[in-house]
Amino acid sequence: MKSLLASIIIATVIPIAQAGADDYLYVVNGMAQTLSRINLTSSVVENHILTLGVAPNDIKISGDSAYVLNSTSDNIQIFDLIGQNEVGTMEFAQGGNPWEMAFAANGSLWVTNYVSGRLYEVDIPSRSILRNIPIGNTLEGILIYGSRIFVTDVNYNPDNFSFGDGKLYYSDLPELTNWSSVTVGVNPQRMLIGSDGNLHIICTGNYSDTFGAIYVIDPTTVSITDSISIGGSPGYGVLNKNNLVFLGAGGWVDYGEVYCYDGATYEILNGPANPIQTGAGAGGMVTDIYGNVYSCNFMEGTVSKINQFRQVVGTFFVGDGPQVAAYYNPDATGFDDGYPLDKSxxxxxxxxxxxxxxxxxxxxxxxxxxxxxxxxxxxxxxxxxxxxxxxxxxxxxxxxxxxxxxxxxxxxxxxxxxxxxxxxxxxxxx
The missing domain is CATH 2.60.40.1930 (Macroglobulin (MG2) domain)
Incomplete structure (x- = not known):
């Protein structure tokens, strides 16, 4: 949940950041275990500006700080984006395999854990775990919408390499005393809020005979209202300011594949038959305040820029294995699980x-x-x-x-x- 500039009509006006600041993309290079920075205004790329942990899997930006979650190192690194330096680390128990993060309105950071099936609430100032909650089997996606927290469980069985019923767990902040669940599609990885105000759960499928689908969930009743049979194996997604949802769907040989559908009408604009072609291995997706979308192309080591007309208009060469990215602009507010808005x-x-x-x-x-x-x-x-x-x-x-x-x-x-x-x-x- 995220955005709104405040001003008091009688007394106080809260200042906004300086106008005209350059905007940036911070890219997590999974194989290189480094961070790259793309100046989207000048198109200048700075590679390997900071060193990350083992298996970096997520990045979030809040204010002028970046938080990078390292799944195998079992920690979160904190970076100052102004000084371009690491300022701290939050360590977790070994073997939990932290997967994805989300900020709550009170500033705490929530983290899913794939192997342990637990959910952490992290206090950033003290760098300590406030709550360690057992939820399910193999947790991945997390999204906080209003006072409700949603977590996906892909229910993976490593013994026979199969996926059970995908689950969506949910409870209400701050107490989280009662957890409920609803069964969704196979391999529910990440979530976003569509322009219809509903949760859109990206269910990747089993990479074999069950293909990708988007499950649409009413966040109030937590009931399935629709599903979109998008096909392929999408795993990442983002909504841009033009109400279009873009999905990173792999494509591991000649080119990467990005799908697209209308976030309000659910019309599929690009699917497996006519994907937006990027560098091979399209994964993490992020958008800017102008409606452009950027795909992290893991196999090719590039980031593709896609405009609001669903055309690839630029390519940036980054480090080895770009996996996820986060957008940063001092004139924008919000986190990268929804499109950033111009404060003005x-x-x-x-x-x-x-x-x-x-x-x-x-x-x-x-x-x-x-x-x-x-x-x-x-x-x-x-x-x-x-x-x-x-x-x-x-x-x-x-x-x-x-x-x-x-x-x-x-x-x-x-x-x-x-x-x-x-x-x-x-x-x-x-």
Whole structure:
């Protein structure tokens, strides 16, 4: 969940990052175990700028920090993107095989573990594990949407190299006292939120006689509403700002294959019969604020740039085995499991502030039908009020809240959608 710039109509305006900053792609080279940086403005590539652990499998960027998860080293490395240096490491128990990460609204980092079937909650400042929760068998994908956390289990049996029923586990933050599950397709690897507001689960299939499918899940009822028989063996995906979902689907010989479908209508635009052809081994996918998409081509050692018209318009040569990547722009907000938005398009206004009973919350600059969550915390960090899944009818909403039951004082309002989050201060006087 992620994006919304805050500004207070009477008092405070929160500054945004400088305009016109270069944007970058940070690429995890799985075989080389290094990080490459692509300046997307100048097209300059800097290879092997930082050394990673063994089997790096995921990267997330928050603020000016990058977090790289190393599956075999069983740790997360933290890098300062301004100084281009490593500033810390979070170590896990050996053999858990950490797989993918997601940030929660409170700043904690959640990590799935493939071998141990456990879910970690990590406190970044102390670099410690807050919770270690047994969930399933072989966990891979993770996505946090509103106050709900979703985890996929590919249910792999290493004894006979088979996949059992794919599972989607879910529970509600912060308690996570009750976990439920729903059966989905074979080998559910990663998830994204479609432009329809639903979860799209990328089920890769068994690489043999069961082919790729996208399972569409209502995030509120957690029920299957549709499925898309895309075919092939897609494993990665991303939604761009034009409501198109691009899937990295391998292609290991002559060229790589990227599929594409409409995130709202589910129309398949590119599939196994007419893939977007990239460098061999198309895997990790990421998008920028302009709607371009980038595929990590593992076999060829390149990154392909695909424009909003589904055309390959550029190739960047990086390190050996590019696997995943993350987009970074100081003028953008959000994490790379949803498309990043330009902060200048998003505003959040509170009126009046200070207030003594009713507060109007005006949010503008996001897409029609997007779900917005609003949480209010006191100075001790306790949640005192929340409004979940506020549906936007157009490109703005006005939500009114009566805070008269609370004591006078300073509170913090956190508003977020899947694509961004922001926090601002409000004052209640009586």
């Amino acid at each position: 398009d998003l505003t959040l206004t509170l009126y009046p502030n200070p207030f003594n009973s009713w507060l109007s919350i005006l949010a503008t600059g996001f897409r029609s039908g997007e779900k917005l969550d609003i949480r209010i915390y006191n100075l001790q960090g306790n949640l005192v009020q929340e409004f979940n899944d506020v549906i936007t009818g157009g490109n703005q909403i006005v939500h009114r809240w009566n805070g008269s039951e609370l004591a006078s004082g300073i509170y913090f309002l956190c508003a977020y959608s899947h694509y961004g989050t922001t926090q601002t201060k409000l004052t209640l006087t009586k």
